[in-house]
Amino acid sequence: MIILEKRANPSQVWAFATPVLAVVLTMIVGGILFAALGKNPFVTIRTIFLDPLFSEFAWFYRPQLMIKGAPLVLIAIGLSFGFRAGVWNIGAEGQYIMGAIFGAAVGLALYPMELRLIFPAMVITGAFGGFLWAMIPGLLRVKFGTNEILVSLMLVYVAEQLLASMALGAMRNPDGMGFPGSRNLAQYASATSWINESAGMHWGVVTAFIAVIFAYVTLARHMFGFQVRLAGQSPRAAAFAGVNPQRLVLICLGVSGALAGMAGLFEVAGPAGQISIDFNVGYGFTAIIVAFLGRLHPVGILLAGGLMALTYIGGEIAQSNLGLPGAAIQLLQGMLLFFLLAVDVLTNYRIRIGGTA
Amino acid sequence: MTLLSLQGLTKAYPGVVANDDVSFDIKKGEIHALLGENGAGKSTLVKTIYGLVNPDAGVMWLENNIFAPAEPRAARAAGVAMVFQHFSLFDALNVAENIALGMESPPPLREVAERVRAVSDQYGLPLDPDRTVGDLSAGERQRVEIIRCLLQDPKLLIMDEPTSVLTPQEVDILFQTLRKLSAEGTSILYISHKLEEIRALCERATVLRMGKVVGGCDPRETSARDMAELMVGSALQVPEKPEKPFGDVALTLAKLSAPAPHQFGTALRDISLSVRRGEILGIGGVAGNGQDELVASLSGEMKVAREMVQMGSEPVGHLPPNARRARGLCAAPEERNGHAAAPDMTLIENALLTGNTRKKLSLRGFVKWDSARDFADEVITQFDVRTPGATSTARSLSGGNLQKFVIGREIMQNPDILVINQPTWGVDAAAAAAIRQAILDLAAGGAAVIVISQDLDELMEISDRFAALNEGRLSDPRPARGLTIEEIGLMLGGAHDLEVAHVDA
Structure with a gap:
């Protein structure tokens, strides 16, 4: 008989060990999965996890790591506040799209004017777009008690439809000879988010690092961070401590929406370049995994974002070099979250085998 | 047979x-x-x-x-x-x-x-x-x-x-x-x-x-x-208390009424009372007769109409908890784990939980963790809380020790008005005596105290006046001295309240 016994204090060792254990378990089970698909499991795992960093083409892949990792980290940092406080924003993808649309609209409207202020204005509008989109589930929950999980998720699909309409209609490039998609913002000097394209540096990477530091300080030293943690652990104690739960819901959703919106803008004005039907590639959803894999801790999220970026790039390599189906990579990413949640129990419980109830 | x-x-x-x-x-x-x-x-x-x-x-x-x-x-x-x-x-x-x-x-x-x-x-x-x-x-x-x-x-x-x-x-x-x-x-x-x-x-x-x-x-x-x-x-003998003059009225409830906050809650109906500085008002009654709601409306977790709660002459019924703390009203709810304290947080963090406002544990929103730790240590020492240290989580403490910490945390903030629900629930005799003494000392120092308890012995021991809470109504407070068991029983058992309850039930 296996008995779970609650620890008096959460184990510090396991809090750090569980993400590593989850990665190892994912590699093992993923390897079995790849073997079942008829691939050599060792080569496949090496291709996904090591080749982007150490192969002969690593000079090409390493900048990619920053490009893929930055939006994941930026979104996940925003989500982590809400997740700690028990506010479940599952619709970061939608906020990401709205941020891109709002921000790009400013740049496209001012084209071809060249002005230093255009890009900052785009960033602010992008953040505002994501904020606005997140306020819908926020206000509905506060005013009518709706479930923010459902509302925020459904709004992703609304945002996707809006994106398609923009790419085909209002924002279509007038000089694009009828092709869908907007002008290329990455090639518009006042609107591009690139700092150094060949090094993979864009303003989103910078912002992601700033967000990590900012989140770290807030959680460790600021009353707001304390209130977020308190509300997540004991809602009644939080109310007693004077935390206004409705305000907290709105702030958490607002922050995560604004950061997701900014991430969308950086992406559309840089790596993606233009508003197109499918410029978004699911960063908003993957960021949920990143947030949990990083234990909702800013530094953890930074590392987890790097790891997820690795699986994206490694997955692409595996797809092109080994012919691995794309779905297998998504399965691997999902497995990571699954194993993390499963082994998480070790942090708060110890396992005793044998004995009687 | x-x-x-x-x-x-x-x-x-x-x-x-x-x-x-x-x-x-x-x-x-x-x-x-x-x-x-x-x-x-x-x-x-x-x-x-x-x-x-x-x-x-x-x-x-x-x-x-x-x-x-x-x-x-x-x-x-x-x-x-x-x-x-x-x-x-x-x-x-x-x-x-x-x-x-x-x-x-x-x-x-x-x-x-x-x-x-x-x-x-x-x-x-x-x-x-x-x-x-x-x-x-x-x-x-x-x-x-x-x-x-x-x-x-x-x-x-x-x-x-x-x-x-x-x-x-x-x-x-x-x-x-x-x-x-x-x-x-x-x-x-x-x-x-x-x-x-x-x-x-x-x-x-x-x-x-x-x-x-x-x-x-x-x-x-x-x-x-x-x-x-x-x-x-x-x-159940009322202990001899020295006659001491009370100060000004510190807290007044004026026809405090509030709907039940949830399905199993109790509505508060027309509660009126006043407590003077230096006075301890004991409120008895069976659990579930509105105790939690009364504490919540005093602490500020449940907002009521402005004039229903008054500190001195200032109406505070609409103010949230920290604004009331700033004005000198502290409270200790009944449930220690998850209400008065966050079980998975350390004692330092739990000290910050209510101590921030009065002990100035933060500056421009940034927590002064050193001050918070000092405050936690102070409570631990003063109230003899048995724990390996302030970094222990609240849930690792025994019920009695956590209760001493929670009560101590409020008393050490030196409030003008203190509201405590079940101060010695599940606490061993020695700790209970220490807690009661601390409450008496606080009152002697000029604070107005409301103690809500189901323990009649306790209330008779420390209260100056006694009132009973029944179905969300409060009986008229009476001097605890000379109150007979029969009278307490009548106030508590609600024999005379039954008719009232019949009308609106």
Whole structure:
């Protein structure tokens, strides 16, 4: 008989060990999965996890790591506040799209004017777009008690439809000879988010690092961070401590929406370049995994974002070099979250085998 | 004829003997009351009979056979059924489904529903098996539990504080059912501290105090006063307090009314009182009569109309908790884990939880962790909190120690007004005495204090005035000195409040 016994204090060792254990378990089970698909499991795992960093083409892949990792980290940092406080924003993808649309609209409207202020204005509008989109589930929950999980998720699909309409209609490039998609913002000097394209540096990477530091300080030293943690652990104690739960819901959703919106803008004005039907590639959803894999801790999220970026790039390599189906990579990413949640129990419980109830 | 005989039952927990050589008999078909104050050992005793607790010593005889149930299932098989104070029902399922879930080998649902209907008719307990439990009143939920028990054809039915959640009408229905059961030969062990109820219902009573049987009586022929004296011993003497002049009025409640915050909450109705500096007002009453709501409306967790709560002459009813703390009003709610303290946070973080405003533990929003740690250490030292250190989580502390920390945290903020709900609930005697002394000292220093408790001894020991909370109404506060047990019983038992309750129930 296996008995779970609650620890008096959460184990510090396991809090750090569980993400590593989850990665190892994912590699093992993923390897079995790849073997079942008829691939050599060792080569496949090496291709996904090591080749982007150490192969002969690593000079090409390493900048990619920053490009893929930055939006994941930026979104996940925003989500982590809400997740700690028990506010479940599952619709970061939608906020990401709205941020891109709002921000790009400013740049496209001012084209071809060249002005230093255009890009900052785009960033602010992008953040505002994501904020606005997140306020819908926020206000509905506060005013009518709706479930923010459902509302925020459904709004992703609304945002996707809006994106398609923009790419085909209002924002279509007038000089694009009828092709869908907007002008290329990455090639518009006042609107591009690139700092150094060949090094993979864009303003989103910078912002992601700033967000990590900012989140770290807030959680460790600021009353707001304390209130977020308190509300997540004991809602009644939080109310007693004077935390206004409705305000907290709105702030958490607002922050995560604004950061997701900014991430969308950086992406559309840089790596993606233009508003197109499918410029978004699911960063908003993957960021949920990143947030949990990083234990909702800013530094953890930074590392987890790097790891997820690795699986994206490694997955692409595996797809092109080994012919691995794309779905297998998504399965691997999902497995990571699954194993993390499963082994998480070790942090708060110890396992005793044998004995009687 | 004796159904159940208890002989020398003893059960000790670390630091406390819950039952000490308890012996008495329950006759077949009688309604037997088990009386005692909180902590007298009533629940340990019935848990022993129901197989949830194994006694350290002593034997039980059920119909002349040794009865030692290892688990509730064995007790049920032997014919012992129990209705707990807290129900274990699934809101989303209907009555029949809930009852079927509790059965060892349930028959088809339709058959369960039929039997529920039959039993409900037979005993006058109106209940529709097809209704969803979530829609039922507390009284109806209790009927589900009772019918669940009756379907087992019990020889002994144990009822733990059954009327604490019922309206007077529901109490009448319950009593009729219990009398009918008793007439048919089922014995009932009835636990309560509402003396008038016991006088109306029970044929015999056994009184426990500090884990020991201190006597028995026929409640029909014993006055409530005599029973209360048996329950609390001679200790219910008001301690001599020096006459000291009180200061200005620090806190006034003016017709404080508030709707029940949730389904099982109690609405507050027209509560008016005032407390002066240096004065301790004790509020007694059975749990669930509005204590939590009263504390919440004082602490600021539940906002009410501006004028309903006044500090000095300033209306504060609309202010949130920290604004009230800033003005000098601190509170300590009943539930330590998860309300007064966050169980998974350290004592430092828990010190910050309420101490931030008055102890200035943050600067422009940034937490001064060193100050928070100093404050936590101060509370730990001053109130003798036994813990390895301030970095321990709240849930690693024992109940008594955490209570000392929580009360200490509020007292060390030096409030002008302190509201405490159940200051010594589940706390050992030495710690309880320390907490009471600290409350007396705070009042002596000029603070106005409201202590809400179910422990009458405690209230008589420390209060200057006493009032009783009943169904969300507060009786007129009266000087605690010279208050007789009979008067307290009347204020608490609500005999004179019943008519009021009838009107709006």
